[in-house]
Amino acid sequence: MRVLMQSRKTLFSVPGGDTIQILKTKEYLEQFGVTVDLSLNLEPSLEGYDLVHLFNITRPQETWTQARNAKRQNVPFVFSTIYVDYSEYEKYARTGVPGFFTRHLPKRATEVFKILGRVALNREMHRGLLPLWKGMTKxxxxxxxxxxxxxPNSASEFERLKNDxxxxxxxxxxxxxxxxxDEEIxxxxxxxxxxxxxxxxxxRGSVLCVARIEGRKNQHNLIHAFRDLPYQLVLIGTPAPNHMRYYRSILKDLPRNVRVIxxxxxxxLPLxxxxxxVHVLPxxxxxTGLSTLEAAAMGCNIVVTRKGDTEEYFGDYAFYCEPxxxxxxxxxxxxxYETPVDPSFRKHxxxxxxxKIAGRxxxxxxxKALRSQE
Structure with a gap:
């Protein structure tokens, strides 16, 4: 079987959780004998491929162009949606000029505004922007x-996608x-x-937060929560390119029990x-929070947001918070911090x-997709 994976054009210049998902899925598929190539082009030749695998709904104008390309060349495609909804963050917590617009624009208009903002800031101008005239929903x-x-990565993600x-x-x-x-690491x-x-x-014995430092990850509120706690908080991560103001704001007045390294x-990271x-991602x-999975696999208790799909993964094992x-x-x-780790959580x-399981x-x-085409 020969498969072409395709995703957003900034998959490597602005890496994220989708970058890890794609590369790890590719790695384990190859271990199972699948020939997998990866392209960020919008309309590559699909000659010789049995299937196209598209990723990420956050830039639907690019994904739509890639999907049209597969349809035009009569190659079936599957779609990993990776659908997150940051509308609550955009409405209540985003700051600056972007925050002003996202608080006053409808949800879909906000998404288009963000896409155009990335075009301006990151010089992402290309013909893949043209389908935006259709509107995101279409x-x-x-x-x-x-x-x-x-x-999708969870049943709740698909329900969100279907409803929205x-x-x-x-x-x-x-x-x-x-x-x-990655169980090997x-x-x-x-x-x-x-x-x-x-x-x-x-x-040692601290509370970790391993994540990009940006408004959506909510380190600002996390740091405020630690002002009255006796534990050490260690933030591991770098700021997202478009969130430098946020990064500088959290560095201004760090409590003595908080470090950014x-x-x-x-x-x-395993050690x-x-x-x-404890690992916390509010x-x-x-x-899911990939760092949360890694921390849980290494025996940490975890604190996670209730917003999204975390409960489907972690059930009663996690400690939940409102961001x-x-x-x-x-x-x-x-x-x-005060609760002993349940060994069955790590096993879960x-x-x-x-x-490896995801690859299989x-x-x-x-x-299944190829059988449906017979």
């Missing part, structure tokens, strides 16, 4: 209508493929991991998670949410 409806299979874009999709075209963590084998002793000492090599006590929206409520974040952190994550499920979805 673009998403057409992509999903033409897809041979739709592969008024989709009428046959259930037999839906295959839920959860996000995962996040294991109990620490012999090959070298971490600076001072860094390791600073995170920037990026850490991914291969060092860092292991010596920490985002305005998460499909707009500092007291809620503080209480969840206290509970997570290891048995259900690895990239994706291959099954491919086979």
């Amino acid at each position: 673009l998403v409806q057409e992509i999903c209508s033409d897809a041979t299979g739709i592969l 874009f008024v989709l009428n999709v046959d259930e037999d075209r839906i295959t839920i493929i959860p996000n995962g963590y 996040f294991s109990d084998d620490f012999d090959s991991i070298t971490v600076n002793e001072e860094l390791l000492k600073s995170v 920037g990026a850490v090599p991914h291969e060092q 860092i998670y292991r010596v920490a006590r 985002s305005w929206m998460e499909t 707009d409520n500092v007291d809620s974040i503080r209480t969840a952190v206290q509970q997570a 994550v290891m048995e259900n949410f690895t990239w 499920m994706t291959l099954s979805a491919y086979e």
Whole structure:
């Protein structure tokens, strides 16, 4: 089987969770014998490919062009939606000029405004912008209508997608493929991991937040929650390119028990998670939070937002908070810190949410999609 994966043009210049999902899915599909290529072009030649796999609904004008290209060349495609809804953040927490517009524009107009903002800031001008005249809802409806299979990361993600874009999709075209963590990296084998002793000492017994530093991840409210807590908070991550003002604002008045240490090599994170006590990600929206999965796999208690799909992944094992409520974040952190880790939580994550499992499920979805074309 030969498959072409396609995604947004900024997949590597502005990497995100979708970048990891695509690369890890590709890696494990190749282990299962699938030939997988990756293209960020809008209209590549599909000669010799059995299937196209499209990712990410956040730039539907690009995905729609790629879907039209597959349809024109008579190659079936499946679609991993990766649909997040940041409208609550846009309405209540975004600041500056963008915040002014997003508070006063309708939801769909806000999404178009953000796309055009990226065009201006990141010089993303290309012909893939032209389909925007159709409107986001129409673009998403057409992509999903033409897809041979739709592969959301959770049932709740698909329900959100269906409701927000008024989709009428046959259930037999839906295959839920959860996000995962890399079990080969996040294991109990620490012999090959070298971490600076001072860094390791600073995170031992601490509360971690491993994420890009940006408004949507909500580090500002997290830091405020720690002003009255006796624990150490360590933020690991760098600011998103368009959130430098937010980054500077959180650095202005850090409490003594909060440290920001920037990026850490991914291969060092297993040992860092292991010596920490809690991982917290109080985002305005998460499909899962890949760092949360990694932390849970290494034995941390986790604090996560209720906004999004986290409860479908973590059930009663997690400690939940409301992102707009500092007291809620503080209480969840206290509970997570003072509660012993349940060993069955780690087992739950290891048995259900690895990239190897996701790769195997994706291959099954491919086979199902191709059978439907016979």
